[in-house]
Structures are given as structure tokens and as C-alpha cells.
Amino acid sequence: GAVVSQHPSRVICKSGTSVKIECRSLDFQATTMFWYRQFPKQSLMLMATSNEGSKATYEQGVEKDKFLINHASLTLSTLTVTSAHPEDSSFYICSASMTGVTAFFGQGTRLTVV
Amino acid sequence: QKEVEQDPGPLSVPEGAIVSLNCTYSNSAFQYFMWYRQYSRKGPELLMYTYSSGNKEDGRFTAQVDKSSKYISLFIRDSQPSDSATYLCAMSAFSGGSNYKLTFGKGTLLTVNP
Numbered sequence: 001g002a003v004v005s006q007h008p009s010r011v012i013c014k015s016g017t018s019v020k021i022e023c024r025s026l027d028f029q030a031t032t033m034f035w036y037r038q039f040p041k042q043s044l045m046l047m048a049t050s051n052e053g054s055k056a057t058y059e060q061g062v063e064k065d066k067f068l069i070n071h072a073s074l075t076l077s078t079l080t081v082t083s084a085h086p087e088d089s090s091f092y093i094c095s096a097s098m099t100g101v102t103a104f105f106g107q108g109t110r111l112t113v114v
Numbered sequence: 115q116k117e118v119e120q121d122p123g124p125l126s127v128p129e130g131a132i133v134s135l136n137c138t139y140s141n142s143a144f145q146y147f148m149w150y151r152q153y154s155r156k157g158p159e160l161l162m163y164t165y166s167s168g169n170k171e172d173g174r175f176t177a178q179v180d181k182s183s184k185y186i187s188l189f190i191r192d193s194q195p196s197d198s199a200t201y202l203c204a205m206s207a208f209s210g211g212s213n214y215k216l217t218f219g220k221g222t223l224l225t226v227n228p
Contacts, residue, residue, distance in 0.1 A: 006157070034216070043202065043220040044158070093157050101146045101206050101214050105157035 002028050004096045006106025013084055013113055021079045021109045023094030029074035030096035034103060035067070038091040050077055084113040117141045120203055120219030129228050133190040137203035137219045140184065144205035146214070147179050149188045152200045152221065161201075162188065193226045200224070 003026040013019050023033060032051050036044040050056035050071035058064050066088075068080040077096075081088055089112050095103035120137045127133055135149075146165055150158035162177040164170045164186075170177045178187040186205075190197055200221040209215040 004157075041223075044218050046216075046218075049215075091155070095157075095216075097214075097216075099214075102148055102160060102163050103216055104160060105150075108155065108157045110155065 002096075002098070002104040004030075004094065004104045004106040006094050006109055008109060009107055010110045011112070013111070015085050015113055016083055018080055018082045019084055019111060021081075021092055021094070021111075023077045023079070023096065023106050025075045025096040025098075025104075028096075028098045030077075030098055031074065032097045032103075033071055033077040034095045034097070035069060035077075035079050036093045036095070038093060038108075040091075044093065047079075081111065084111070086113045089113045118203065118205060118217050118219045121222055122220050124223040124225060126225045126227060127193055129193060129195060129226055131193050131226070133193050133197070133224060133226075135188040135190075135201050135203075135222050135224070137186050137205075138184055139186075139205055141205070141207060141217075142181075142184070143207040144217075145208065146206040147177070147186050148204040148206070149175075149177055150202045150204060150218075152202060154199075158202055195226050195228050198225045 005024045007022045035047045047062045048056040048058045052074050056069035071077040093108040095105045097103040118139045149162045152158040167179050167181045174191045176189040200223050202221040203219040206214045
């Protein structure tokens with residue numbers, strides 16, 4: 001089956017620093033990648049959609065300058081949380097799609113900002 | 115009205131029970147219907163994927179789509195404690211270019227008691 005690897009699985013950083021999360025599709029080429037945020041006991045909240053080689057499309061209310069997304073290749077997308085603050089602490093999940101119809105998810109990254 | 119409605123539960127059943135999980139939707143443009151399973155602190159895992167109205171079976175899981183009623187279901191037969199997870203329905207609609215937009219329900223938390 002399609003495998004999406006997300007790294008790191010857990011990260012703790014100091015307030016004011018930046019954190020980069022990687023999302024790789026291991027056995028397929030992902031034309032589209034999605035980034036989600038999930039708070040405890042809540043559903044997935046789509047943050048942005050990115051197509052390879054194009055700028056990401058952000059959902060309303062998501063700060064583009066704070067959550068930088070790069071989709072440089074068909075197998076790699078990165079999310080950088082810039083100048084992280086405690087309120088950015090959350091579970092971040094990426095997903096990748098080859099057909100645009102269904103998507104396969106990474107394992108998620110638990111970010112804690114202290 | 116939200117595009118996808120899903121009862122968050124929680125739903126608690128004894129081992130061996132038949133479980134019925136449901137979602138309704140309002141957007142008639144949805145063409146593809148999926149069910150994901152998410153264990154705590156993990157990324158969602160694609161369980162079932164259907165396109166047309168009707169039933170699709172995979173082992174103990176049956177996905178049912180009724181486009182005329184805008185209603186989808188997931189049935190789990192002979193439920194096991196290992197089925198305890200959050201189940202999310204998801205639907206996909208063409209959004210322009212070569213893109214599809216995936217919309218998730220809020221998820222139903224299921225607990226199967228031994």
C-alpha cells in the first residue's frame with residue numbers, strides 16, 4: 001500500500017524558535033499534499049494544500065507567514081512553524097495524494113512549544 | 115449547514131457486536147467516499163474507498179453509499195477491542211484544474227469492550 005512517512009514524530013522546542021516537519025511519500029509520487037492540525041479529541045483541520053512546484057493554498061484563518069509550506073518535489077513536502085509559541089502546540093499531520101481523490105496520511109508530529 | 119455531518123459519539127459496544135457508523139452530507143458534488151480509522155496519536159489510515167452508490171465489502175467491514183439520500187455508512191461485523199478508534203468519513207469533490215478537495219467528518223469515537 002501507499003506509505004507516507006512524517007518526521008519527526010515528536011518535537012519539543014523553545015518559544016520563538018522555528019520547527020520543520022517533513023512529509024515524504026515513499027512509494028508513490030504525490031501530486032498533492034495536505035497539512036492538517038488536530039487538537040485533542042477534535043477532528044482534522046485542514047491548514048493548506050500544496051501541489052508540487054506551486055505555492056500552497058492556505059485555508060482561511062491560517063497564517064501563511066507562520067506556517068511555511070514547501071512542496072519542492074513529488075515525494076517531499078515540508079511544513080515550517082516559524083517563531084513558534086505555546087499556542088502552536090498541536091498534532092500536525094500530513095497526507096499525500098497521487099490521484100487527488102484519496103489521500104494517505106503520515107504518522108503525525110506532536111509539537112510542544114515551551 | 116456543514117458539508118459533512120458525523121455524530122462524534124462516543125459509541126461503546128460489547129465485543130462481537132455489529133457497529134454502524136454514519137455520515138450525511140449536503141454537497142451533491144461529492145463523488146468519492148472514504149472511511150478512515152485513527153488510533154490515538156496516530157495518523158488516519160484509509161479503510162474503505164467507494165465511488166458509486168451501493169455496498170462494498172472488505173472482510174468484517176462494509177461501506178454503504180446512498181447518493182440519493184446523501185448518506186454513507188460503515189458497518190463493522192464481529193467487532194473486536196482492536197477496532198476501538200476514531201472513525202472518520204471523508205468525501206472528495208472536484209475543485210478545479212486537476213484537484214479534488216477532501217472534506218472530513220468530525221469522527222466517531224468507538225470503544226469495543228471485551
